[in-house]
Amino acid sequence: MSGPLRLPGRGLVDRTRTVAFRFDGRDYAGYAGDTLASALLAHGVRLVGRSLKYHRPRGIVGLGIEEPAALVAQRHPDGVEPNLRATMLPIADGLIAEAQNCWPGLRADFGAVAGMLAPFLPAGFYYKTFMAPRGRWLFYERFIRRAAGLGPAPEGEGGQRYARRFAHADVLVAGGGPAGLSAALSAAQAGARVVLALAGTQPARRLLGLARQIEGHAAAEWAQDALARLAANPRVTVLPEALVAGAYDHGLYTIAVRGAAGDPAARAGETVWKLRARAAVLATGATERLLLFPDNDRPGVMLASAIAGYLHRFGVLAGRAPVLVGNNDTIYAVALALADAGAPPRAIADLRPEPGAAAQAAASAGLAVLCGHGVVAVEGARAVRAVRLAPIDPDTGEARGAVHRFACDVLGMSGGFTPQVQLCAQAREPTAFDPAIGAFIARPRGGAVHAAGAVAGAFALDAALAEGHRAGLAAAAAAGLAAPAGMGAPRADAGPDPSPAIGGPLLVRAGRGKRFVDLQNDVTADDLALALREGYRSIEHVKRYTTLGMGTDQGRIGNMAGIALVAAGRGEEIGAVGTPTFRPPASPVSIGAIIGAEPLAAAQPLRRTPADAWHAANGAVFTNAGLWRRPQFYRRPGESDLDAVNREVRTVRAACGVIDVATLGKIEVQGPDAPALLDHLYMNSVGSLPVGRARYGIMLRPDGIPLDDGVVARLSERHFLLTASTGHVDTVFEHIMRAIQGGVAGMRAFATVVTEQWFTAALAGPRARAVLAALAGPGLDLGADALPPLGLREGQVAGIPARIVRVSFSGELAYEISVPAGRGLDLWQSILAAGAPHGIAPYGTESMGVMRIEKGFLIVGREADGRSTPHDLGLERMVARRKSFIGARSLRLPAFAEPGRRQLVGVTPVAAGARLPVGGHLVANPDPAATQPSLGFLTSHCWSPTLDRSIGLALLADGRARIGSELHAVSPTAGQSVRVRIVAPCFVDPEGARANG
Amino acid sequence: MLLLPCPFCGARAETEFVFGGDGSVAPPPEGENASDAAWTEALYFRDNPRGAHRELWFHRHGCRRWIAVERDTVSHAILRAELLVPSARKDGQA
Numbered sequence A: 001m002s003g004p005l006r007l008p009g010r011g012l013v014d015r016t017r018t019v020a021f022r023f024d025g026r027d028y029a030g031y032a033g034d035t036l037a038s039a040l041l042a043h044g045v046r047l048v049g050r051s052l053k054y055h056r057p058r059g060i061v062g063l064g065i066e067e068p069a070a071l072v073a074q075r076h077p078d079g080v081e082p083n084l085r086a087t088m089l090p091i092a093d094g095l096i097a098e099a100q101n102c103w104p105g106l107r108a109d110f111g112a113v114a115g116m117l118a119p120f121l122p123a124g125f126y127y128k129t130f131m132a133p134r135g136r137w138l139f140y141e142r143f144i145r146r147a148a149g150l151g152p153a154p155e156g157e158g159g160q161r162y163a164r165r166f167a168h169a170d171v172l173v174a175g176g177g178p179a180g181l182s183a184a185l186s187a188a189q190a191g192a193r194v195v196l197a198l199a200g201t202q203p204a205r206r207l208l209g210l211a212r213q214i215e216g217h218a219a220a221e222w223a224q225d226a227l228a229r230l231a232a233n234p235r236v237t238v239l240p241e242a243l244v245a246g247a248y249d250h251g252l253y254t255i256a257v258r259g260a261a262g263d264p265a266a267r268a269g270e271t272v273w274k275l276r277a278r279a280a281v282l283a284t285g286a287t288e289r290l291l292l293f294p295d296n297d298r299p300g301v302m303l304a305s306a307i308a309g310y311l312h313r314f315g316v317l318a319g320r321a322p323v324l325v326g327n328n329d330t331i332y333a334v335a336l337a338l339a340d341a342g343a344p345p346r347a348i349a350d351l352r353p354e355p356g357a358a359a360q361a362a363a364s365a366g367l368a369v370l371c372g373h374g375v376v377a378v379e380g381a382r383a384v385r386a387v388r389l390a391p392i393d394p395d396t397g398e399a400r401g402a403v404h405r406f407a408c409d410v411l412g413m414s415g416g417f418t419p420q421v422q423l424c425a426q427a428r429e430p431t432a433f434d435p436a437i438g439a440f441i442a443r444p445r446g447g448a449v450h451a452a453g454a455v456a457g458a459f460a461l462d463a464a465l466a467e468g469h470r471a472g473l474a475a476a477a478a479a480g481l482a483a484p485a486g487m488g489a490p491r492a493d494a495g496p497d498p499s500p501a502i503g504g505p506l507l508v509r510a511g512r513g514k515r516f517v518d519l520q521n522d523v524t525a526d527d528l529a530l531a532l533r534e535g536y537r538s539i540e541h542v543k544r545y546t547t548l549g550m551g552t553d554q555g556r557i558g559n560m561a562g563i564a565l566v567a568a569g570r571g572e573e574i575g576a577v578g579t580p581t582f583r584p585p586a587s588p589v590s591i592g593a594i595i596g597a598e599p600l601a602a603a604q605p606l607r608r609t610p611a612d613a614w615h616a617a618n619g620a621v622f623t624n625a626g627l628w629r630r631p632q633f634y635r636r637p638g639e640s641d642l643d644a645v646n647r648e649v650r651t652v653r654a655a656c657g658v659i660d661v662a663t664l665g666k667i668e669v670q671g672p673d674a675p676a677l678l679d680h681l682y683m684n685s686v687g688s689l690p691v692g693r694a695r696y697g698i699m700l701r702p703d704g705i706p707l708d709d710g711v712v713a714r715l716s717e718r719h720f721l722l723t724a725s726t727g728h729v730d731t732v733f734e735h736i737m738r739a740i741q742g743g744v745a746g747m748r749a750f751a752t753v754v755t756e757q758w759f760t761a762a763l764a765g766p767r768a769r770a771v772l773a774a775l776a777g778p779g780l781d782l783g784a785d786a787l788p789p790l791g792l793r794e795g796q797v798a799g800i801p802a803r804i805v806r807v808s809f810s811g812e813l814a815y816e817i818s819v820p821a822g823r824g825l826d827l828w829q830s831i832l833a834a835g836a837p838h839g840i841a842p843y844g845t846e847s848m849g850v851m852r853i854e855k856g857f858l859i860v861g862r863e864a865d866g867r868s869t870p871h872d873l874g875l876e877r878m879v880a881r882r883k884s885f886i887g888a889r890s891l892r893l894p895a896f897a898e899p900g901r902r903q904l905v906g907v908t909p910v911a912a913g914a915r916l917p918v919g920g921h922l923v924a925n926p927d928p929a930a931t932q933p934s935l936g937f938l939t940s941h942c943w944s945p946t947l948d949r950s951i952g953l954a955l956l957a958d959g960r961a962r963i964g965s966e967l968h969a970v971s972p973t974a975g976q977s978v979r980v981r982i983v984a985p986c987f988v989d990p991e992g993a994r995a996n997g
Numbered sequence B: 001m002l003l004l005p006c007p008f009c010g011a012r013a014e015t016e017f018v019f020g021g022d023g024s025v026a027p028p029p030e031g032e033n034a035s036d037a038a039w040t041e042a043l044y045f046r047d048n049p050r051g052a053h054r055e056l057w058f059h060r061h062g063c064r065r066w067i068a069v070e071r072d073t074v075s076h077a078i079l080r081a082e083l084l085v086p087s088a089r090k091d092g093q094a
């Protein structure tokens, strides 16, 4: 019932526990310990998915992380999780998995038509086919989006729990093979805190079925015992189902842990560990490669080592009638294992012309060995039925003799082994090409990163154990831990170690059919040849042009073959071609696990002002300003957005309004040298400011461009309060600290951000003084002499100790009233109550924006756009002449005085009712489709309820000289064109009588 | 992710810091009297060295000190880290 291809007495599955699962609408049973792949193979299931581009039928190819084809979607009660490797998905009761990339279904797939169109889908077809005619891309894109991608996008939250953990260790050991176990043992013995990341749930799985001994025990038993000893060591953390996905600077590693072990408390399905390790041992092993022959992707064509793996780990026979093909000795070990399991290969094709000792031994054991042979045809579209073998010329790859047909149900291939050097490369440690195995091996310098076992080219068991032992000690030493004396490496017996050295042709050219280099992205040997013919040479370019190795499997089984093809095509050594850059993650990590368990809001907390609850309860429509949320305007029943803004502006201009400006950045500067510091920081003179007065100031960057603007108030001789834009306060603070700490020696001044300590309300409008007077405590004189424009007073407002600065950003008589943050809501409500008889209205940022555009007040980031100088913005008269300040010298650079610079102007349509186009450019020709130079552009614009017309600010080439002239504001994307008049950048009360009254 | 040794706080993750650019740039010796060419050079031109490079970092989520770090641009090894020291110059360009 667990499948007809299950053999008795083999593997690690728990045969006492049957597990029922469903795949692609059919019910199956397997055993606890099975993966979806092993359980399906036991039932003889061949077809498990369709390929990305050609929708070719695909089956299970590999055994674990290297699997390129058998990707499935898992259905959870509340969502679908796509792109899971069947080879790594443990089955559990009730598991529901589905095939991907096929519509309407796996067996009758509509997209397979794409396979018939294959000649028209060459490498780079996205780039070539869909570019012409111009403008058609948007049309094609809709169809490509439907056809592209692998699994379905997750619904909801994907039905999975995720977590994230941070940890520290002395030594990380990546990989639980013989070398990894040996390294973990020696590092732990040296006293290191060790984290051991095990790719699966079992250690050293390749030792299963191997008639070898370590330390006098069967090798697999030794591995189990070693893992048990490590797990019992309190300094060692063993992470099963853990893939080290990224190696970053200074010993930071990310580890994706499937299953509950990653974070037992969170009961997460997947956890990302961010581990800072003083040193690491990379023991990531090697992965078998595919071979390049026609139709090497047919379901039933598998990696030879995977066939052995299913037999030894799960007691599953991948097929009863196997054929093996390879270019190295490891296929003979697979052949002998299959023969032992009662399924001797029908044939073994060895691509190497000369029979080696292993071939001769297999032949004398009665196996059919064909040396110098390769596969020239695979029969069967949805399952292998037979293969045709022929002698292959090692130089040309062409057939040179009789073809033999062998009926079979599985074809095992071995193109050699590729050390998994991804982490080594990510850690910026060297790799080196090893011609014997035809792949790159890890050669770390030996500081904090060490490598051991197959990844470093040590394939023999005894060498892997010895190297692992040495690497574990070296890593512990790098973490500052000396090894105790007398420690020896675990020793293996002198058993046979099949050599991974390769020979024979790279590519079988004989026969028809596609030779896939990348099964997941459907990249063929012909695609690589085409890319080379079209002039792509760098492996990075070839990769991107053909999409070689860009799938979730990162081309583990095919990339080296692809690189070898490119090298052959270029006539160069493989080592000279190199590998594409390995970037994290080395294996897929769920986005959900990267985010972790915290709600997204925790990653970007929402900042609320002390009066936020009042805003929310009184119709505020919020907008985001950095992390803050601020009322944009307050909508009353029946009002449109524009109605609300117009009403608020009219109320402020006719009576009064109040706005919450608590988000405004506030920085205190204190110290005897505070005046000198501020004169160094601001382009205008502020050090001479009398106590109790404030001034508008602008800070420049060293290159003379405004950094930020704000108000400087002098609270006492040595005590100043600066304001900074809500979004720029951090930058301004860093700028100030840099001037203090790295500026002039002996500067006795200090700065502190106090934004959160104060709540500030801006009260504006002709009735503002009357409203404030109703709240003012005794002795707080609000008269024009006592509190003139830019005056500062301290006193009681609504019974709260307050600081009042008479400053206007609306053009009206206005006060900024600051109180301790905890009293902010009190103040806010008191102002509204006191203002009620005067018709007060709260107003938001949108209304504030309208009023500042009406007044032509600039915003750093809009009008001051990182290119405009004080002169461009019409602020040249503020620039101090008789002092030095940051940016002063730069203002005298000739480029800043050249004609044609964009200057700040006002813009309004000639026709009273017309509106300025969003993002409009100022041009001479009214045709929005015309190709013409842009003379400038709108930086801000709005509907002015005060003037009852559309107005805007713009940066315009030689703008001040153009005032009074007419141009056109056009938006080519919206097809809009409006005739505009250029005016001075102030639309309301240019004399300032209202604010200064 | 870098681990920066703050002289006050010890080894801290890069995410606690704000990058402050090239720390090897010195204002021209003539200060504000420098030629336009010399001033422009100091403002805009930066070396892109292979190997040791001095750069500034601000420990925003820590001690709020600017530190000067010497980093190997190839290996990312941190060769030195020290507090940013004020220059004795009064030329207005820190």
Ligand SMILES: [Zn+2]
Pocket (backbone or CB within 6 Å): B006, B007, B008, B009, B010, B059, B062, B063, B064, B065
């Ligand atoms: Zn610090």
